[in-house]
Amino acid sequence: MTIHFVDLHRQYLGLKSQIDSAIQSVIEQSAFIGSPNNPFNAAFEKEFAAYLGVSHCVGCANGTDAIEILLKGMGIGSGDEVLVPALTWISTAEAVANVGARPIFVDILPKLFTIDPDKIKVHLTSRTKAIIPVHLFGLPAEMDQILEIARKNELKVLEDCAQAHGARYRGKMVGTFGNCASFSFYPGKNLGAYGDAGAMVTNDPLLAMQARMIANHGTRDKTNHDFEGRNSRLDGMQAAILSVKLPHLNHWVDARRQVGSWYGKHLFAANIELPVVPAYSEHAFHVFNILSDERNGLQSNLKGRGIETGVHYPLPLPFTNAYRQACDLSSFPVAGGIIGRNLSLPLFPELTEDEVAIVCSCFSPC
Numbered sequence: 552m553t554i555h556f557v558d559l560h561r562q563y564l565g566l567k568s569q570i571d572s573a574i575q576s577v578i579e580q581s582a583f584i585g586s587p588n589n590p591f592n593a594a595f596e597k598e599f600a601a602y603l604g605v606s607h608c609v610g611c612a613n614g615t616d617a618i619e620i621l622l623k624g625m626g627i628g629s630g631d632e633v634l635v636p637a638l639t640w641i642s643t644a645e646a647v648a649n650v651g652a653r654p655i656f657v658d659i660l661p662k663l664f665t666i667d668p669d670k671i672k673v674h675l676t677s678r679t680k681a682i683i684p685v686h687l688f689g690l691p692a693e694m695d696q697i698l699e700i701a702r703k704n705e706l707k708v709l710e711d712c713a714q715a716h717g718a719r720y721r722g723k724m725v726g727t728f729g730n731c732a733s734f735s736f737y738p739g740k741n742l743g744a745y746g747d748a749g750a751m752v753t754n755d756p757l758l759a760m761q762a763r764m765i766a767n768h769g770t771r772d773k774t775n776h777d778f779e780g781r782n783s784r785l786d787g788m789q790a791a792i793l794s795v796k797l798p799h800l801n802h803w804v805d806a807r808r809q810v811g812s813w814y815g816k817h818l819f820a821a822n823i824e825l826p827v828v829p830a831y832s833e834h835a836f837h838v839f840n841i842l843s844d845e846r847n848g849l850q851s852n853l854k855g856r857g858i859e860t861g862v863h864y865p866l867p868l869p870f871t872n873a874y875r876q877a878c879d880l881s882s883f884p885v886a887g888g889i890i891g892r893n894l895s896l897p898l899f900p901e902l903t904e905d906e907v908a909i910v911c912s913c914f915s916p917c
């Protein structure tokens with residue numbers, strides 16, 4: 552028996568006829584490219600904006616491009632510094648470097664794993680232009696404190712929501728707090744397409760227009776180019792698939808929380824650190840991350856019983872080859888402290904309590 556880390560096929564089976572017919576419609580209409588008049592793109596963008604409660608959603612090719620295009624759209628570039636958490640997927644920092652700015656890493660909070668607001672203050676300089684809080688693993692970052700620092704220092708806030716579709720902070724959906732937010736619809740994310748896909752959301756109409764133009768060669772309507780942009784459009788087929796899936800998102804996020812609480816129930820006595828969820832946050836449980844001093848043993852024990860796990864991430868970014876020369880590693884005691892101890896357990900909405908119990912049985916000596 553195998554318990555997969557993520558099993559996308561189970562979800563497909565539940566929606567097969569709707570997904571197949573959505574793909575068929577895109578082919579029938581040759582609506583492949585996310586041009587301004589593609590009805591599938593227009594529909595999904597409208598639906599996703601309404602889901603979040605924001606005024607603008609612009610589809611793009613992936614979640615990494617979404618960050619990069621939004622930074623560019625906010626005028627961030629050469630000579631600027633952007634604060635990013637030390638623990639995140641590399642996209643968050645790459646996007647900053649790819650617009651010509653400098654990613655400045657900030658240590659994370661113990662237990663919560665999101666950017667530490669008190670340590671943000673330490674890294675502020677006259678060049679700091681923006682903060683990218685990441686709602687890592689699906690847990691909202693400490694937005695009240697982050698927004699307060701941003702307001703006082705006139706910084707932009709771009710929320711990286713790639714792992715947090717459906718998470719709420721003080722009752723309000725993540726992606727609605729900052730100047731703008733980026734989403735990824737990579738297949739394994741909480742809302743996943745059938746290929747690479749992403750979106751940018753904002754309440755700022757000018758930023759939305761700018762982002763849309765950057766993602767489509769600096770043009771509005773192909774009659775002219777106002778500037779050099781790029782090609783980062785959302786495929787029509789991905790938009791159509793996302794429209795089929797979006798009505799199920801809340802239910803899937805609830806199911807993820809249920810899996811999270813089953814793990815909590817079965818593992819409360821295990822000698823590990825479980826995820827902590829502050830009372831004001833609704834975790835979207837993209838990843839169920841635990842800490843254990845016996846991580847490697849646990850992981851191989853689970854593997855021996857056919858249970859797949861992950862590590863998010865083996866190295867916080869300042870510790871990777873890409874950044875370690877430029878970083879003082881002693882500035883990241885909390886992020887550095889998870890190295891070799893973090894382990895992510897199987898988690899997807901269709902996982903059953905029996906399967907969770909099997910995973911958890913590997914935590915007690917047999």
Ligand SMILES: *Cc1c(COP(=O)(O)O)cnc(C)c1O
Nearest residue numbers: 613614615640642713714735737
């Ligand atoms: C997945 C992810 C991204 C990038 O999304 P892609 O669609 O894969 O480009 C960005 N940030 C975080 C935190 C992610 O987990």
